[in-house]
Amino acid sequence: MPSNTPTNFHHPYQPYDVQFQFMRAAYEVLEKGSGQVGILESPTGTGKSLSLICATLTWLRIHKRSRYEASFEATSAGMAGEPEWMVEAALRRKREELGREWEERERVLEGVRLREREREREAAAARGRERGAKRARVDDGGRGAKEVDEEREFLIGDWEGGGGEEEGSGALSKETRELMEKVGLGGGGKRREEGDGEVEDEIKIYYTSRTHSQLTQFISELRRPTFPPSLPEELISSSAKDGEKPTTETVKQLPLSSRQKLCINPSVSRLGSLSAINDRCTQLQQSKSKEKCPFMPNTENLKQTHEFRDAALATIPDIEDLHRVGKELQVCPYYASRTVIPGAEVITLPYPLLLQKSARDALGIKLEGNVVIIDEAHNIMDAVANVYAAEIRLSELRRARQILGVYVKRFGKKLKGENRVMVAQVGKVVESLIECLNGQLGAKGDQGILDPNTVLKARGADQINLYQLIKYIQESKLAYKVESYVSYTEEEHEPSTSAAANTARSTPVLHILVSFLTALTNLSAEGRIFHEKLSATPPDIKLSYLLLSPTHAFSSIASTARAVILAGGTMSPFDDYKMHLFPTLPTNKITTLSCGHVIPSSNLFAWTLASTKPIPLGSTSPLDPFEFSFQHRKDPAMIRQLGLVLLNVCSVVPDGVVVFFPSYGYLDEVVDAWQTQDAATAATQPTLWDRLAAKKAIFRETKGGVSEDILQQYSQAILSPPPPAPSTSEQQQPPKRKPNGAVLLSVVGGKLSEGINFSDRLGRCVVVVGLPYPNIHSPDWKARLEYIESTALSRLLDDGAGAGPGPAETQKARAQAKQAARDFYENACMRAVNQSIGRAIRHRGDYAAVVLVDRRFAAERIRGKLPGWIMAGMAESADRKGLQGLMGGLSLFFKGKKGGPP
Missing domain, CATH: 1.10.275 (Fumarase C; Chain B, domain 1)
Structure with missing residues (x-):
């Protein structure tokens, strides 16, 4: 660990060792300087978001203090040769000025925080009653009324082709840019109005995640820790009241979002679609518009706009808070947010607003010299493709x-x-x-x-x-x-x-x-x-x-930011991120880390089931192997054996079992086979499906179905209390055995394989059936793999020395290019598997079994792409021991655990 890495990251709890490891790695990526990349994996349930916050905010505050100190050194160096008393006087004035500015800003923000708390108390006391003055109403243009001036409302105005500044779909109109610059609300790196003390080039942390709910959760975590002031302690005055210096400073955070989330003009927000809202909003700003939006920041509501800015900087708001404050102050939160950017330390925003350059330009986001953190980054390549797809x-x-x-x-x-x-x-x-x-x-x-x-x-x-x-x-x-x-x-x-x-x-x-x-x-x-x-x-x-x-779409981020951190619970395997997001970056600029789990090793049971039969001594291949490849997965005998395996697993595992299949189509085939009566045993035995239903209540994910309903029913079947014991008279008949817990049949890559937690009793065992490779014969995957192969070949041949590669070198390059495409294809499969596995264990006290049913999981190449914590918990030579070995291992694992085998 470098000597300048701190030992205190201001974590609100006592961090686990893996959290210290994660925080140190993130800090060092930021500290190393320009052009650094970190690809960091920490299993879900290990406090990854809080670790990211503590590492990056600790670095940011230390970095800010070091910049102040560097400015004093520069002042001293610039006055070389001057008398010492003059240098000391200049430094003293500078320290006093910086201290006054910081203290005045914090005093204002503390006043805002007190007013916000008072407003919250008033709102709680008078819930449901309309507060404040009557809201301004905007006419919607008289749609449907006789007096609508159709030409003024709908006719396209004069347009001069070829001129003007190119705008993205969410950009500011020309009129708005001019207006905001007049009242001092422009972005673009300009200093805020005099006396505000914030400069646009203050370093910032841009944090992005996939969904609005994930960002809200991050903001909630951001409110937990406290951090020391960004000003060196010697520059802060002691309080006149108690003589103490402030030891903390609230994090300045701003959530950015689209007009769709932030618009408070009812005639615009009711339009629904983002594109329609964007167009209507910018139309209301144009000089020829019949109506003007009364909420736009302007010279008349400058005071409210500044109040909005201070409220945002004082309170660590989420999107709903910004919308509420804008409504209360009668100023547009979407545009007024730009006044907050210069003073913000952390800016949260969804993927599309970061990944599209036009969206960044529209919002005034400058990545140069700043830090970019992409959370839930296991799907970042798909996210880039989706942003540019149409x-x-x-x-x-x-x-x-x-x-x-x-x-x-x-x-x-x-x-x-x-x-x-x-x-x-x-x-x-x-x-x-x-x-x-x-x-x-x-x-x-x-x-x-x-x-x-x-x-x-x-x-x-x-x-x-x-x-x-x-x-x-x-x-x-x-x-x-x-x-x-x-x-x-x-x-x-x-x-x-x-x-x-x-x-x-x-x-x-x-x-x-x-x-x-x-x-x-x-x-x-x-x-x-x-x-x-x-x-x-x-x-x-x-x-x-x-x-x-x-690669090209992401290059504008990778090449301009001071540092980029990709973080996720299941980032393995890492190679794709290096090759397709940072292909030209030297290896010494990329830091990778795969953390272990916070659970003790005794809380994880991982097993590869290659066959129901053990491999005989002297043999290397299993008899009747499980291989759910496209060519073999329809084998009726293998489907039946899979049902028997699941029946045995459900006999030993308490509470919830989640089974992931490679596709919805294959899940349907398997269920049909299990529900079909075998002619040979029709008179003596129920179907496999009925036998399984007697063990556990069965729930099944369907394509296009509502995942929340399935999850709720599955949870109720596991968590609801058992029925009361029958009375003496009712016990004359042998009691029918009630199902113990539930089994959920799901799909890798489906709605239940990502973003949903099967913690504690909901996921005591996760079974993954086969390797969910994408359809290699589909046009999109064929095109993708051909592209990767051709670009890899071109790069390998360009790297060849001399006048050009010979036949042997060319042949070798072709083989390597084909392997690069195969690796990409395989990595996509394994990322999906890893996401599904990560649904089970969600906190330190949780425990679960992971069973991988397919002989291919035993291959070293595949095992190496599993998360490190799963590989560490994999039973040795499990693939050789068959179903009997699995059942023995499961029984021992759950024996002694709370809620052990039924």
């Missing part, structure tokens, strides 16, 4: 053609110059896509890859400048105006029909079109376009854009 259906394109026709019929003659040309180009693109999909609808095959050059070939649409067209649609608000006008006319004629149609379409079709066209402008080498026929009446077909590699 799809559109033939039915949506037909709807787009229809509404464009309605709009042009009403306003076509009033469109002038550039507007007329650009609207015609939008129509031409729509027609071209319709012709393309109509052709694929009649072609053979349900899915495949399309040449991007053919997608816009019809009607000459391939000659259109897509960049300019996308920019036009966004800046002119064409999509919003067309959708709004058509919705207005439909409400006029058939209100109920229109309401139903608007409910069915969560995202307006012209916004879907813009997203798809934007995807088409990505680097062609990194993406593919797929078509897929959909089972619908009438027939429908879908075009999808898939980003094959996250």
Whole structure:
């Protein structure tokens, strides 16, 4: 451990050894300096989020104090040759000034905190009563009223092509940027108004996770620890009241989100879809807009905007808190949040806002020199692909053609110059896509890859400048105006029909079109376009854009941030992150760590079941092996043997057993087989399904089903108290044995395999059936693996020395490239397995068994991709001992545990 790594990370509890290990690793990544990457794995249940908070905030406060001290040294060096008394006087003035600024800021924020607590008390005392002055009301434009000025409301304004600053879908309008700069609310690295004492280039920690609930949970954890002030102790004055110096400083945190979560204007927020809210919001800011949003920060509500800023910095708020404060102060939380960014130390935001450069620019996020933490990072490559993915259906394109026709019929003659040309180009693109999909609808095959050059070939649409067209649609608000006008006319004629149609379409079709066209402008080498026929009446077909590699899209983050930490409960195997997110980064800049679990070793039982029969001495292969590969998984004998294994496991394991299958389709096949009566034993034995149901209540995840309902029923079957003992008269008949606990049949990669905890009694055993490899014959996986192989080959050949590689070197490079693709494919499978395994043990006192049913789990290559804590708990030579060995091991494991074998 480097000498400058602290021993106190201000953890609110006594940390476990693995938590110390994790915190030290995270701290050292940040301390090493620019361009560092940490890939850190700590099993769920080990306090990973709190460890991240303690490590990074401890580093940040130490780093801030060191910067103050460095500034004093620079002042001394700059006054070299001056008399010593002058140098000391200058340093003293500087210390006093910094101390006063810090103390004044903390005094203001403490006052805000006291007012917030008083407001909370008032709200609790007067719950349900309307507080404060009557809220401002915004007219929704009179939709459906006779006096609507259709041309003013829906006609596209003048647009000058080719000029102006390019904006993302969520960017500030030109008018808003000018207004906010006038009142001193701009971002972009400018100093806040005089006396505020915060500078935009203060180093920040950007923390991102997958879901809103995960971010809320992180913010809740952020409120637990306390940290020392960011100012050196000698610069802080003692309190006049008690003579004590403050020893802590509240963390300055800001949650960023979309307008959809933060908008307080009822006429905008009711629109529902993010794209419609964005367009309506920016339209209300434009100079020609009939209505202006009364909540926009401006010179009239500057005081409220500053109050919003101070409340956010004082209280560690979540998104709901920002929305509430904005509503109380009558100022827009989405835009007022920008005033908080300069003073914030930690900024939380969901994946899409961090991963898209246009979204970062719109929010004023600057990554240069700052720290990026990506939590739940096991799916970060998929998240990057999803952010840049897009799809559109033939039915949506037909709807787009229809509404464009309605709009042009009403306003076509009033469109002038550039507007007329650009609207015609939008129509031409729509027609071209319709012709393309109509052709694929009649072609053979349900899915495949399309040449991007053919997608816009019809009607000459391939000659259109897509960049300019996308920019036009966004800046002119064409999509919003067309959708709004058509919705207005439909409400006029058939209100109920229109309401139903608007409910069915969560995202307006012209916004879907813009997203798809934007995807088409990505680097062609990194993406593919797929078509897929959909089972619908009438027939429908879908075009999808898939980003094959996250490398280019992620490079703007990896190359600019001071440090990037990828953290997760199941990050193994690590190789994909290095190869596809940081391919050019030297190995000495990447730190990896796989922590053990906080549980004692006696609380984990891990076993590989290769066959029901033990391997005879002198043999290397099991008899009648379990191998759930695509070629063998339909074997009726193996499916029956699997049922018998599960029947035995449920006889020994108390409470809950969760079984993960490789796919929904295979789960259905297995269940059908278990429910089918064997003709040879029909008269004497019940089905395997009935025998299993007698052991434990059975629950089953279904594709498209509601996972919350299944989980609740499964939990009730395990946690509900047993029925009362029968009376003496009722005991004359032999009592029928009640099921002990429950078994849940689920799917790897399904809703129950990620983000749901099967802690304690809910998950005493996790069984993984087979290796859930993706369908290698599907067009998207074929394209992905071909891309990885070709890029790996190109890189290997480019690394060759001299005038070029010879035949032997080329052949070796091809073999290595094929292996790189196979590794990626296998790693995707094992990440899914590891996620499923991680559902069981959730805290130090928890215990569970993990049974991997497939002989391939015994291969060294596969075992090496399991998390370290699972490998450490794997029974030695388990794959050779068969079902009898498994049952003996399970019995011993649960013997003596609370709630042991039934």
